[in-house]
Amino acid sequence: xxxxxxxxxxxxxxxxxxxxxxxxxxxxxxxxxxxxxxxxxxxxxxxxxxxxxxxxxxxxxxxxxxxxxxxxxxxxxxxxxxxxxxxxxxxxxx
Amino acid sequence: xxxxxxxxxxxxxxxxxxxxxxxxxxxxxxxxxxxxxxxxxxxxxxxxxxxxxxxxxxxxxxxxxxxxxxxxxxxxxxxxxxxxxxxxxxxxxxxxxxxxxxxxxxxxxxxxxxxxxxxxxxxxxxxxxxxxxxxxxxx
Numbered sequence: 001x002x003x004x005x006x007x008x009x010x011x012x013x014x015x016x017x018x019x020x021x022x023x024x025x026x027x028x029x030x031x032x033x034x035x036x037x038x039x040x041x042x043x044x045x046x047x048x049x050x051x052x053x054x055x056x057x058x059x060x061x062x063x064x065x066x067x068x069x070x071x072x073x074x075x076x077x078x079x080x081x082x083x084x085x086x087x088x089x090x091x092x093x094x
Numbered sequence: 095x096x097x098x099x100x101x102x103x104x105x106x107x108x109x110x111x112x113x114x115x116x117x118x119x120x121x122x123x124x125x126x127x128x129x130x131x132x133x134x135x136x137x138x139x140x141x142x143x144x145x146x147x148x149x150x151x152x153x154x155x156x157x158x159x160x161x162x163x164x165x166x167x168x169x170x171x172x173x174x175x176x177x178x179x180x181x182x183x184x185x186x187x188x189x190x191x192x193x194x195x196x197x198x199x200x201x202x203x204x205x206x207x208x209x210x211x212x213x214x215x216x217x218x219x220x221x222x223x224x225x226x227x228x229x230x231x232x233x
Contacts, residue, residue, distance in 0.1 A: 019108055048111070067158045071158065071161065
């Protein structure tokens with residue numbers, strides 16, 4: 001029978017493995033993507049995955065201060081994607 | 095009990111993120127890839143931060159986790175919409191199995207504003223497209 005602490009350790013390892021697999025798959029799309037917006041979408045998904053990894057780390061190591069880091073991460077993802085969208089749109093018709 | 099709920103939410107969120115990556119890799123064109131990636135990653139990240147909120151149960155951490163969830167639910171669809179709009183104007187090709195393109199002819203190709211009257215016919219579109227400067231290699 002698993003204790004509570006062992007259950008959370010097992011869950012954290014499993015979830016971190018799944019998130020690393022997610023990052024690897026979206027990195028394949030980031031490298032292969034035929035157009036620039038494909039790469040931007042892949043980068044957006046990688047950023048969301050990093051926010052998820054921060055959440056799992058905050059649970060696994062009992063350090064709730066990392067939730068603040070996740071707030072900053074969400075802000076940075078949003079600003080980066082908006083900047084790339086403006087860049088893609090202005091690049092042709094300048 | 096808290097740990098069980100937290101584990102369930104974390105594994106479910108990570109499963110949704112994995113589905114988002116698989117959809118991003120396997121879907122045929124940019125717009126369906128974006129659907130797969132954005133919606134599922136929003137739900138996955140929201141579920142994981144809900145798991146963090148359930149695990150700590152403290153007022154500060156719960157409010158911060160809910161702030162992250164609200165921020166993700168507000169910003170990820172907006173950024174996906176802006177990327178899709180930019181990609182449509184730049185001319186990223188649709189999937190060859192696409193049935194209907196409702197936006198065709200509804201936008202002014204130069205000012206990128208809604209203008210369905212002036213550019214309805216194919217001749218108007220071609221006239222505008224030919225007056226554009228030469229496009230770069232990678233769109």
